[in-house]
Amino acid sequence: MRFSTLLAPLSLVAVALGAAVPSSDVEALIKFPDSNPFGTVHNGVSTNLLHVRVHNHGSEPVTVTRIRGQFREAHGRERALRNTTVMPLGLPVGPGQKSPLLPYKFFSENKQGDVGLRVWIDFIDSTRRQHTVLGYDSTVTVVEPKGSWFDLELLFLYVLLGSAFSGLAYLLYTSYLAPVVAPAPAKSSGGGARRPQAVTAKSSTIVDNTDGTRTKVDDEWVPEHHLRTRKARAAGATSGTSGDESEGAKGRRKARK
Known part of the structure; x- marks a missing residue:
């Protein structure tokens, strides 16, 4: 009886600390923009975009500290492949409020095909305790970016190849195709052709x-x-x-x- 009486205050303190802002009171709404309804992710660029909005349903304010993501296997054991961009924040969200729409841009370097993507929101409550909420867990399609004629690296490569081809063509022409022109005889001061001196x-x-x-x-x-x-x-x-x-x-x- 005495033992239970001693444990009762400790349990109340633990419940009070743990229930300051439960993770279930904070919701992360993450989706691709309307221009990318099928969740296509391009390799080699950091402009892949997700729209993030945090909704605080609790009675205490929270502060969103960062957004982070991870690529995983789409099937099977769903093991982690690699982490992606971490976006640091310090955004406070009051009780019963929503955050503004946050653009989360991330980088991808994966094999082409379907992979799993998970995105988390990290936040702290009024007691400085750290919490994590999973906001996105779905399969995305990884593709290679489309080529462009105005790519500086490609333009430099085109110029280099064109110069090499032109030089080779000129060398072949002067070596095998150019006609041999005999030198014209030198003219004397009188205007006539000068005869060779014997x-x-x-x-x-x-x-x-x-x-x-x-x-x-x-x-x-x-x-x-x-x-x-x-x-x-x-x-x-x-x-x-x-x-x-x-x-x-x-x-x-x-x-x-």
Whole structure:
């Protein structure tokens, strides 16, 4: 009897603390916007949107501290796959009142297909006790975002590929298809085409037939026996020319007599 009398005050205190704001007195209404009635979630973006509204049915004020979500398996054991965006808040909601509509944007990086999505609301009561309310538990469809022609990464890739293809095409054209054009002959100052200058190599000098300019040939690199042969030929040609000239002179003298 004495033991029950001692426990009675403790039980009353525990009930009073636990019943300050029961979680059932706070309701979280979460749904996709009307523009997304089938709950489609796009991968790789953080603009997936849920509308959240908190309704306090209790007699004590509460403060919504955060909104958080988690992806889970859609079937089977429904094990957790990964957590998603945590949205911190500090929003007070009075007794018998509703919060304004809260936009909860979250990120997704999952395999395409159906996955489970759960979203919770965390709040504290007037005694600073922490509570959690499940506001959304359903299956959503994960898809890849639609491509856009104005994506900067894609535009850069298009420019890079186009430049590489143009350079390859130009290289092939200049190597195999471009016609070979002969260089035009240089014109003289008089307007006519300039004829190529002919040079004649004679002995150890080069004589330009157009103006008679003589240029000495550097023959230091020629082997010595070749030089001796060339000098012998030049000497024979010189003696032959002198003999012809003397015979011509004798013939003219006879004719005069």
